[in-house]
Amino acid sequence: MAKTRITISLEQEQAERIRRHAERAGLDVSAYLVHAATRQMAETEAIEEQFSGVDALIAAAEAEAAALPPETEATAPELSEQERRDVEAALNLVYGDDRTSARPGHAA
Numbered sequence: 001m002a003k004t005r006i007t008i009s010l011e012q013e014q015a016e017r018i019r020r021h022a023e024r025a026g027l028d029v030s031a032y033l034v035h036a037a038t039r040q041m042a043e044t045e046a047i048e049e050q051f052s053g054v055d056a057l058i059a060a061a062e063a064e065a066a067a068l069p070p071e072t073e074a075t076a077p078e079l080s081e082q083e084r085r086d087v088e089a090a091l092n093l094v095y096g097d098d099r100t101s102a103r104p105g106h107a108a
Helices: 012-025 029-050 052-067 081-095
Strands: none
Touching (some): 012 029
8 A cells, every 4th residue: 555645843852752652662653653643533433433422412402492483581570669679678688788799797
């Protein structure tokens, strides 16, 4: 089978590190890089295959969501005067009368 040459550029330090690892593995740099790339591709393909069902479900859910009509603004019923006072009192308990984030009795 004919071979194809691929040129890569990397920092000198990376090149030396790859050379050392290839040497320890008993391979030349080219064979070492081919082995590493092939292993990475196999790992990626296995992960993609394992999650393909989940990916299909997500894609279907996203397509379904995109086809939904836009949400309409929910309208709350008007509060009675007593309900307004109750809400105001509750907010004052949380934020204080001046509506800062400090709770009453606590330093800001």
